[in-house]
Amino acid sequence: xxxxxxxxxxxxxxxxxxxxxxxxxxxxxxxxxxxxxxxxxxxxxxxxxxxxxxxxxxxxxxxxxxxxxxxxxxxxxxxxxxxxxxxxxxxxxxxxxxxxxxxxxxxxxxxxxxxxxxxxxxxxxxxxxxxxxxxxxxxx
Numbered sequence: 465x466x467x468x469x470x471x472x473x474x475x476x477x478x479x480x481x482x483x484x485x486x487x488x489x490x491x492x493x494x495x496x497x498x499x500x501x502x503x504x505x506x507x508x509x510x511x512x513x514x515x516x517x518x519x520x521x522x523x524x525x526x527x528x529x530x531x532x533x534x535x536x537x538x539x540x541x542x543x544x545x546x547x548x549x550x551x552x553x554x555x556x557x558x559x560x561x562x563x564x565x566x567x568x569x570x571x572x573x574x575x576x577x578x579x580x581x582x583x584x585x586x587x588x589x590x591x592x593x594x595x596x597x598x599x600x601x602x603x604x
Contacts, residue, residue, distance in 0.1 A: 501580050508574035509588075514548055515570040515597055521552075521561045528583035531558050533591070535571060551585030560594055568597035 516537035523531050531552045536545035550573060552558055572593035579588065 497580060500578070501584075504576055504578045504580065505584060507576075509577045510575040511573060512575075513570060513572055516545065516548070516568070518561065518565050518567060518569050518594075519547070521565050523558075524586075525582075528581070530583075530585045531561070532586050533561060535569075548589075549587045550589040550591045551587045552591050553585065554592065557591065557594060561591075564594065564596065570595045570597050 514535060514537065516535040518533065519536040520534040521531070522533070523529055533550050533552060535548045535550065537548060538545045550571065552561060571591045573589045573591045576584075576588055576590060579585070
């Protein structure tokens, strides 16, 4: 029986190279996700104003607690209002919102599409300013 010769031309991958490639891919994916979240939060798709009665404001969530509200926009008296859901991230604004529930307000918001998770808010509309509407009347 003849002894088999080992071909010295066959390259053997250095030990641990596959682990380094996998780790690099995981880090690249994490950095890409963080970059996407930063971009989605700092670049607004749209901004505008909405007015109505601040119907509800709450702090909710199982793991990621967010501050969410509802604005009832009445078009014509006697017709059911259109409900608009929004998120608030500013702690100073949250205190203002709690004190104005049931009052007619005007909200300034920015729209952020493509957020990677609901930990930033349940909606894509982020309110950044609230003013009491000129009539300031309580809801009927």
